[in-house]
Amino acid sequence: LRATHPPPRPSFCWAIHRDLFHYCALNLAYMAPSAREVDMALRLGFGWSLGPFEQWQLSGWSEVAAWIEEDRRAGKTLVDLPLPDWAMDPQRQVVHTPQGSWSAARATLSPRLSPPWLKRQHFPLRLLGEGGSTAASAGRTVAESEAARLWTLDEDILILTLRTKMNILGEVALEALDQALTETEGHYRALVLWSPDPHFSAGGDLKGFIETYTRHGLTGLALAQERFQRVVQRLRCSAVPTVAALQGYALGGGCEVSLHCTRRVAYTETNLGMVEVNVGIFPGAGGLTEVARRAGLRALAAQSPLQVADYLQEDLTRILRCTVSQSAQEARSWGWLESGDVLVPHREELLHVALTQALALAESGYAPALPRLFPVGGVEGRAQMLAGLVNALQGGQISAHDFEIGRILATVACGGELPAGTLVNVDYLLGLERTHFGPLLATQKSRERIQSFLETGKAVRN
Known part of the structure; x- marks a missing residue:
């Protein structure tokens, strides 16, 4: 930056880092057992990607040290104190090594501690x-x-780790999930979906949807959607338990996949949401069906099968408004994380807890739940929801295309033209998803939203 950019930006950036590095080096002996504790405190306590000593190390230790001393002699540093001898050592290139981190107080490397709780973290947070x-x-x-x-760590539980950008669920990723389920049912006791990446999944492959529609029309798109639905339903019906280890974003198709697993283990700062309406479509991989199924079963348990719409309204509003939970606890309050799901406050322990939960399910004689019929909101429930949409449209809260998407959401989730309280199965609602998904994506306004999102990262509001 100093060599390739004109002033004043490099000077400003350098002054901030120079004084930070200078302060840390001068005070390391007094403020922490080693450089490791300083960097960890800034990472975990303040959300830094790299601590100050890591940044210095990455930038070239000896060169940066020489620059700091040069500025000190020129009177540019906050204090006129030379760097300690250990920082100016010409042989020094790093402060963090596999053997430990530099301790200024002891003038030696301080080995990384291994308390019992750290041993259960398969991939603990490591410094540069x-x-x-x-x-x-x-x-x-x-x-x-x-x-x-x-892959597997113990030959009992299989782990599927996606490698696509943001763990997008395209055709190849779905084939891998399908293969994982087949392999697990044949040779292992449980399947865990986990990734070391910051996010579980940002959703389905929008570019793939558009390409499929362009090449093969609505027929090809319906076949692709049916394959997506089939793989997702396998998660629910699998003979072995499936566990989704959630962190970061679990959006769109990623959220739909997680809802169909046997159990979810979620980092407390996980953000769940079905945000497909933002790009002009709706949850069509079984997510809308799952929301309707859960609402129907809640109504059935409350002995009010004719009032399914009352249990469904809030979820459909969240889907229409693309609401994303601010935490896993909020997603639990919605009912998207169930009472048996586990919240984990430490991200590095997510895989350990997910494996433990998967093994516990397998050890307890797991068997998939038998399919149950559930009531739908019917045409009466749809009318109730349409009334709310009309008010929102007339109040300028939604666009005409949002109204059309909301109408389709209500139609699918309430069971089409059936009367309120009619008992249906999952396959019936999945068929309604397929009936309405392709024609909606084919509309000009939906394709404009998708194209805008693919090009700019933001969907046009039309």
Whole structure:
């Protein structure tokens, strides 16, 4: 930056980092047992991607140290104190090594501590230079491709790790999930969906949907959607337990996949949401069906099968408004995370808890739940929801295309033209999803939203 950019930006950026590095080096002996504790405090306490010593190390230790001393002599630093001898050592290139981190107080490397709770973290947080095993090479690989890796740590539980950008669920990723289920049912006791990446999944492959529609029309799109639905339904009906380890974003198709697993283990700061309406479509991989199924079963349990719409209204509003939970606890309050799902406050323990939950399900004699019929809101429930949509449209809260999408949401989730309280199965609502998904995506306004999102990262509001 100093060499390639004109002033004043490099000078400003350098002054901030220079004084930070200078302060940390001068006070390390007094404020922490080693450089590791300083960097960890800034990472975990303040959300920094790299701590100050990591940044210095990455930038070139000796060169940065020489720049700091040069500025000190020129009177540019906050205090006129030279860097300690250990920081100016010409042989020094790093402060974090696999053997430990530099302790200024002891003038030696301080080894990384290994308390009992740390041993259950398969991939604990590592600082730059510490080394350690990574998820990319850990365990035994069962199968892998550019889109996914199927592997195991203990020969009991299979782990599926996606490799697509933001763990997008395209055709190849779905094939990997399908293969993972087949492999698990034949040779393992449970399947865990987990990724070391910051996010579980950002959703389905919008570009793939558009390409399929362009090449094969509505027929090809319906076939692709049916394949997506089939794989997602396999998660629910599998003979072995399936566990989704959620962190970061679980949006769109990623959220739909997680809802169909036997159990969810979620990092407390996970954000769930079905946000497809934002790009002009709706949850068509079984997510809308699952929301309707859960609402129907709640109404049935309350002995009010004719009032399914009352249990469904809030979820459909969230889907229409593309509401994303601010935390896993909020998603639980919605009912999208169930009472048996587990919330984990420490991201690095997510895989351990997911594996433990999967094994517990397998040990307890797991068997998939038998399919149940459930009531739908029917035409009466749809009319109730349409009344709300009309008010929102007239109040300028939604566009005409949003109204059309909302009408389709209400139609599918309420069971089409059936009377309120009619008992249906999952396949019936999945068929309604397929009936309405393709024609909606084919509309000009929906394709404009998708194209805008693919080009700019933001969907046009039309």
